[in-house]
Amino acid sequence: MKKSRFTLILPILCIWFVISGFSLPDPTSEFYVNDFANVLTNDLKNYICQKSKELCDQTSAQVVAVTVGSLEGASIDDYSLQLGRKWQIGNKDKNNGLLILIAPNEKKMKCEVGPGLEGRLNDAKVGRFIDEYSAKDFKNGDWNAGLGKLYPALVKEVYAEYGKTVPNAEAATFAKNGNVYKMIFILIGVSAIFVIIFLISKRKNSKDNFFIPFLLSMLDIFLSGRGNGGSSGGSGGNSGRNSSGGGSFSGGGASRDY
Amino acid sequence: MKKLSTGKIVLISLASIFLILILWSIGSYNGLVKSRETVTGQQANIETQLQRRVDLIPNLVNTVKGYASHETQIMTQISEARAKLSGAKSMSSKAEADTELNFTLSRLLVIAENYPELKADAQFKQLQDELAGTENRIAVARNDYNNAAKSYNQSIKTFPNIIFANLFGFSAEDYFQAAQGAEKAPSVDFGK
Numbered sequence: 001m002k003k004s005r006f007t008l009i010l011p012i013l014c015i016w017f018v019i020s021g022f023s024l025p026d027p028t029s030e031f032y033v034n035d036f037a038n039v040l041t042n043d044l045k046n047y048i049c050q051k052s053k054e055l056c057d058q059t060s061a062q063v064v065a066v067t068v069g070s071l072e073g074a075s076i077d078d079y080s081l082q083l084g085r086k087w088q089i090g091n092k093d094k095n096n097g098l099l100i101l102i103a104p105n106e107k108k109m110k111c112e113v114g115p116g117l118e119g120r121l122n123d124a125k126v127g128r129f130i131d132e133y134s135a136k137d138f139k140n141g142d143w144n145a146g147l148g149k150l151y152p153a154l155v156k157e158v159y160a161e162y163g164k165t166v167p168n169a170e171a172a173t174f175a176k177n178g179n180v181y182k183m184i185f186i187l188i189g190v191s192a193i194f195v196i197i198f199l200i201s202k203r204k205n206s207k208d209n210f211f212i213p214f215l216l217s218m219l220d221i222f223l224s225g226r227g228n229g230g231s232s233g234g235s236g237g238n239s240g241r242n243s244s245g246g247g248s249f250s251g252g253g254a255s256r257d258y
Numbered sequence: 259m260k261k262l263s264t265g266k267i268v269l270i271s272l273a274s275i276f277l278i279l280i281l282w283s284i285g286s287y288n289g290l291v292k293s294r295e296t297v298t299g300q301q302a303n304i305e306t307q308l309q310r311r312v313d314l315i316p317n318l319v320n321t322v323k324g325y326a327s328h329e330t331q332i333m334t335q336i337s338e339a340r341a342k343l344s345g346a347k348s349m350s351s352k353a354e355a356d357t358e359l360n361f362t363l364s365r366l367l368v369i370a371e372n373y374p375e376l377k378a379d380a381q382f383k384q385l386q387d388e389l390a391g392t393e394n395r396i397a398v399a400r401n402d403y404n405n406a407a408k409s410y411n412q413s414i415k416t417f418p419n420i421i422f423a424n425l426f427g428f429s430a431e432d433y434f435q436a437a438q439g440a441e442k443a444p445s446v447d448f449g450k
Contacts, residue, residue: 077394123391124384131383250303251398254387 008174022072022079024086027064032085037067037104039143048151055155059162060244061096061117062089063155071103077253078111079103090114090247096161097247102143109138110255111154118252120161121154127254129153139258142178286422293410297431299420300403301346301349304434307395308343308356314392315340315359318378325376335362356396361390373439400434409444 004109028034032052033045050192052063064087071079080101090097096116102109111126131136133153137146262270319333339362343355367386370376377383411430414423422428 077397083400123387127387128380128384249398251395252391253394254391 002241006086006124013173020051022074022082024079024083025068027087032062032064034064034066037065037069037102037143039104039111040065040147042142044144044148047148051151051155054167055158056244058164058167059096059158059166060091061158061162062091062244062247063098063151063158064089065102067102067104071106076103076106076108076110076257077102077251079254080110080253081249082142083092084114084233084249085245088246088248090116091244092246095247095249096158097249098158099249100147100151100154102147103141103240105142107141107176107258108255109143109258111150112249113253114247115250115252116247117161120157121253123252123254125157126154127256129157130254130256135256136258194201243250282418283422283425285438286419287426290410290419290423290426290428291407291412293413294428296406296429297403297410300399301431303399304396304403306390307399308309308352311343311356311359311389311392311396312340314385317381318366318389321379321382321385322370322376325373325379325431326369329423332366332369337368344421349434353400355370360393407433 015024025034025036030049031222032047033048035045048063048065056062066083068079074082080099084097084099087099088097089099093140094116095114097112097114098185099110100115100123101112109130111121111130113121113126122228129150134150136144137149156166315336320335322329323333336359339355339359343352343359346352346355368381413419414428414430
C-alpha cells in the first residue's frame with residue numbers, strides 16, 4: 001500500500017520540479033518579513049512587520065520584504081514573480097501586492113510591483129527610488145540599511161495611491177534608534193505618575209477610593225492606545241498576515257544587479 | 259404491471275441517450291468557451307504590453323538622438339521593428355516582430371555604453387527601467403498565454419471534447435512563439 005502511494009507521488013514530484021525548476025520557500029509566521037538570508041536586524045524586521053500590517057489594515061495593500069540565501073539559478077525576475085504569485089501577496093481583486101526581494105549572495109534585488117499599484121509605482125519610479133535611497137548601501141553590501149531607507153519611501157507611495165498619508169509619519173525616521181529610547185522614557189514617566197497616584201490614593205482612607213477606578217480607566221486607555229505599537233515587539237501570534245491576500249503579479253517593477 | 263412493448267423500450271432508451279448527449283454537449287461547450295476566453299484574455303494581456311513597448315520607443319529614440327544623433331542605423335532598425343510590430347496581425351508574426359525589437363533594443367543599449375552622458379541621463383535611466391519592466395511583463399504574459407493556449411489546445415484535441423470542438427467549430431490557438439531563427443532576423447553589420 002505504502003509503496004503504491006509512493007510510486008504515485010514520485011512522478012508528480014518529478015514533474016513539479018521540472019516545471020518550477022527551483023523550489024520556493026514558504027512564508028514564515030511573520031508574513032511581511034522573511035529574512036531567510038539573515039541579513040536584517042530585529043529592529044528593522046519589527047518595524048516592517050508593524051508598518052506593513054498597518055498599511056494592509058488601511059488600504060488592503062501588502063508590502064512584503066524577503067531575503068533569500070540563493071536564487072537557485074533562477075533569474076531574479078522569475079524568482080520574485082513566482083514567489084509573489086505563490087504567496088499571493090496583495091488583495092485578490094486589487095492585485096496590490098509589493099514584494100521587495102533581496103538576494104545578498106547573488107548581489108541582486110528586485111521590487112516586484114503588483115498591477116494594482118503600477119499606477120503610482122511605475123517601473124521608472126521604482127528604479128529611481130532604488131537608486132536614490134539605497135544604491136549606495138546595496139553596493140556596499142549593507143542590505144539592512146538600504147532596505148531601511150527604501151521601504152518607508154515605497155510605503156509612502158502606496159498610501160498615496162489610496163489618497164492617504166502615512167500614519168504617525170515621524171516613526172518613518174525610525175532608523176536613528178532615538179525613538180526607541182524616547183518611548184522607554186515616556187513609558188517609565190507615565191508608570192511613575194500612575195504609581196504616585198496609586199500611593200496617594202492608598203494613603204487616604206479606603207472610603208473615598210476614587211483614584212482606583214480612575215487609575216484603571218487611565219491604564220485601560222493607555223494600553224489600548226499603545227495596542228498597535230505594543231505588538232511591535234515581534235509577538236509571533238498576531239504579526240502574521242491579516243486580512244487581504246490572493247493577489248497576483250504580472251511582472252512589473254524594477255531590479256538591480258550590484 | 260403491464261409489460262412494456264419492445265418498441266417503447268427502444269424509444270425510451272434512445273430518448274434518454276439523446277438527453278444525456280445534449281447535457282454532455284452543453285457541459286463540454288461551456289467548458290470550451292471558458293477555456294477559450296482565458297486564452298483571449300491572456301492574448302489581450304500580451305497585446306497591452308506590446309503596445310506599451312511600442313509607445314515607449316519614440317521617447318527612447320528621441321532621448322538617444324539628443325546624445326548620439328549620428329547613430330542613424332540603429333535608429334532606423336528600431337523604427338522598422340516598431341512599425342513591423344504595430345502592423346503584425348497573427349500571434350506568431352507578433353512574436354517575431356517582438357523578438358526583432360528585442361534584438362535591436364539590446365543592441366542600442368550596447369551602443370549606449372559608448373556615450374557616458376547618455377547613460378547618465380535621468381530620462382534615459384527611467385526609460386531603461388520602463389523598457390526592462392515591459393520586457394519582463396511581456397515574458398510573463400507570453401508564458402501565461404502559452405500555458406492557457408496549451409491547455410485549451412489539448413482539451414479540443416482530446417476525446418470526447420474533440421467531437422464537440424469539431425461540431426461547434428473551436429479551432430486551435432497559435433502559440434506566442436517566434437519562428438526558428440527569427441532572433442537573427444535583422445542583418446546587422448557589426449563592422450560599422
